[in-house]
Amino acid sequence: MKYAFYPGCVSRGGCPELYPSAVKVSAKLDIELEELKDVGCTGAGVLPQYLSDPINARTFAKAEAMGLPIMTICSTCQGVMSQANYRLKADPEYRTKINKEYLSEEGLEYKGTTEVKHLLWVLFEDYGIERLKSLLRKPLKGLRVSPFYGCYIRRPPEAITPTKELNRRKNYLDELIEILGAELADISGKGKCCGFPILTANEENSLAMVGKHTGEAKEKGADFMVTPCPLCHLNLDGNQPRAEAQEGKEIGLPILHLPQFLGLALGFDPGEMNLKRHIVSTQPVESKVSMLT
Amino acid sequence: MEVTFKVYRKDPEKDGKPGRSNYTIDIPEDATVLDGLLKIRDEIDSTLAFRASCLRGYCGDCLVRVSGRARLSCVAKVTAFTQKAPEISLDPLRIVPVIKDLVFDWDAFMWNKIRAVQPWLEPKEPASDGENLIPDAAMKDLRKVMSCYYCGMCDEGCTVLPVDFNFLGPAALTKAYRFAFDPRGKETRERLKILEEPKGIWDCVHCYEADEHCPRGIEPTKRIIALRDLAFKLGITNEKVARHHKSFAASVKESGWLDEGRLAIESEGLTNIKGLMKLLPIAARAMARGKAPIPYLHPKRPGADKIKKIFEKGEQETK
Ligand code: SF4
Ligand code: SF4
Numbered sequence A: 001m002k003y004a005f006y007p008g009c010v011s012r013g014g015c016p017e018l019y020p021s022a023v024k025v026s027a028k029l030d031i032e033l034e035e036l037k038d039v040g041c042t043g044a045g046v047l048p049q050y051l052s053d054p055i056n057a058r059t060f061a062k063a064e065a066m067g068l069p070i071m072t073i074c075s076t077c078q079g080v081m082s083q084a085n086y087r088l089k090a091d092p093e094y095r096t097k098i099n100k101e102y103l104s105e106e107g108l109e110y111k112g113t114t115e116v117k118h119l120l121w122v123l124f125e126d127y128g129i130e131r132l133k134s135l136l137r138k139p140l141k142g143l144r145v146s147p148f149y150g151c152y153i154r155r156p157p158e159a160i161t162p163t164k165e166l167n168r169r170k171n172y173l174d175e176l177i178e179i180l181g182a183e184l185a186d187i188s189g190k191g192k193c194c195g196f197p198i199l200t201a202n203e204e205n206s207l208a209m210v211g212k213h214t215g216e217a218k219e220k221g222a223d224f225m226v227t228p229c230p231l232c233h234l235n236l237d238g239n240q241p242r243a244e245a246q247e248g249k250e251i252g253l254p255i256l257h258l259p260q261f262l263g264l265a266l267g268f269d270p271g272e273m274n275l276k277r278h279i280v281s282t283q284p285v286e287s288k289v290s291m292l293t
Numbered sequence B: 001m002e003v004t005f006k007v008y009r010k011d012p013e014k015d016g017k018p019g020r021s022n023y024t025i026d027i028p029e030d031a032t033v034l035d036g037l038l039k040i041r042d043e044i045d046s047t048l049a050f051r052a053s054c055l056r057g058y059c060g061d062c063l064v065r066v067s068g069r070a071r072l073s074c075v076a077k078v079t080a081f082t083q084k085a086p087e088i089s090l091d092p093l094r095i096v097p098v099i100k101d102l103v104f105d106w107d108a109f110m111w112n113k114i115r116a117v118q119p120w121l122e123p124k125e126p127a128s129d130g131e132n133l134i135p136d137a138a139m140k141d142l143r144k145v146m147s148c149y150y151c152g153m154c155d156e157g158c159t160v161l162p163v164d165f166n167f168l169g170p171a172a173l174t175k176a177y178r179f180a181f182d183p184r185g186k187e188t189r190e191r192l193k194i195l196e197e198p199k200g201i202w203d204c205v206h207c208y209e210a211d212e213h214c215p216r217g218i219e220p221t222k223r224i225i226a227l228r229d230l231a232f233k234l235g236i237t238n239e240k241v242a243r244h245h246k247s248f249a250a251s252v253k254e255s256g257w258l259d260e261g262r263l264a265i266e267s268e269g270l271t272n273i274k275g276l277m278k279l280l281p282i283a284a285r286a287m288a289r290g291k292a293p294i295p296y297l298h299p300k301r302p303g304a305d306k307i308k309k310i311f312e313k314g315e316q317e318t319k
């Protein structure tokens, strides 16, 4: 089982704890990764489509030439790439235009066959839940966990959930929490935005969203929240103290990246998953995990 | 079948306190929610207030929350909500000032915002013979947008509006798209300027919720993104956003990927001392945890020159 690995900038920039934990967890699961190095940023929904589509087409062409599907560990990368890929696959004329104008000079061509999958999707759709279960060393019994998907990994439907069966993608994180032995502390905003995209344009609204989601999880008795998106993590973890100040309430909810969450259940110790690198202290999670047998 | 309607009540002429009335009625299997409401008003309680006009899903007037979900009551079948128990709840939208019972303030909810985006055409050229004709094909995309019937489902589903009621919202911004992209219109730049003010296009989190809620398939989020891409192309006028986007684009253009340290600092503006001070405690905390990327020590990616070329080409072509 092998993927062209697209780690995204944030997994080494703003959330440097993510990249190594994803690599360790993949190795443990025997998922082979060949990192795509000579590729650009997806555009993250900041760059306009007329710039990001060609950059992404180039990435898809490279993976296609390697004969591998792409694996991401960032909902934002996943969402932006899924949308670009949808346009390039659905409209051969558009693809030809991009190939001709942007890729041919480098001798590249995107034929429209590359699949792009987030680690979360890989687990359910390629890897297999039974196989994952057989590798669990430390089911997270007694821990209550809130899911937080973020928006980019649930919508828009034509790119993210193109078939009825794939509609299940909207629920993978909920399912995974129970598969890893933890208890689901469901929250109403799990598929809403974390607020990160408007941190510059409207900080107050952005922080209000952080306060709402993390506050609700806390009220539901969550020990921590898990997210497949490092940008959600940047806001929900990194800006939680500011959200607390703005909203005038104490929250203190640890936020874990998906690979860290998997890693703990696979038997890695919290240090190996770099939990210390978060802004909100993960100490309570670590002590609960250390009591598990 | 017998169904109990649990209806939100509020009467400003009495105490103005919210409450609930329960009505159990006998309605046919294929009854709509509005059929039930009309029956209640006609036969049981003539003081119950709600809105409806066309009764067939054209006008969008009858928007309410049925068992928590925003629905047009004239097309929503009661049986879609009674699988678990023979009862449904009816409430006004989550985010609007209520006038009486299920009747809420549409001016505050939508019309004031629609007015704010100047929903009219300013033609480039004077109309010849009183008509400003364009080829049918040029209107294909806009016709879709013009099928909006102002039902407000997109606003009700929006992520930002419950946090900030003053956000223009997807319905009004979709209306703005309709005129910004009209080939007969002039001064798109001026139009965009209004939309780029706080509470406008840059306040949207592009979460695609609105697209999921629109019963007409108009895809309001994609319209907002198109407005933003257009602003990017013509030069962003919202200062904060312009700084952020410029820095982001420059970083990807020069190195192939994003330099977050540089982005954080440049977004605040290098001369904005107060803004930069605000970043300090975060940076210090992040640094202590080995988290903060250090700006200007940002290596180029292999292939960065190729990305740069794509950039230059894209920028050229859209000029
Ligand atoms: S989308 Fe974000 S994380 Fe992904 S490559 Fe671009 S900046 Fe990096
Ligand atoms: S995409 Fe923007 S306008 Fe649409 S629902 Fe989300 S925040 Fe609201």
Ligand code: SF4
Residues within 6 Å of the ligand: B060, B147, B148, B149, B150, B151, B152, B153, B154, B155, B170, B171, B174, B213, B214, B215, B216, B217, B218, B220
């Ligand atoms: S865009 Fe769609 S959901 Fe929004 S008001 Fe118009 S018809 Fe209703």
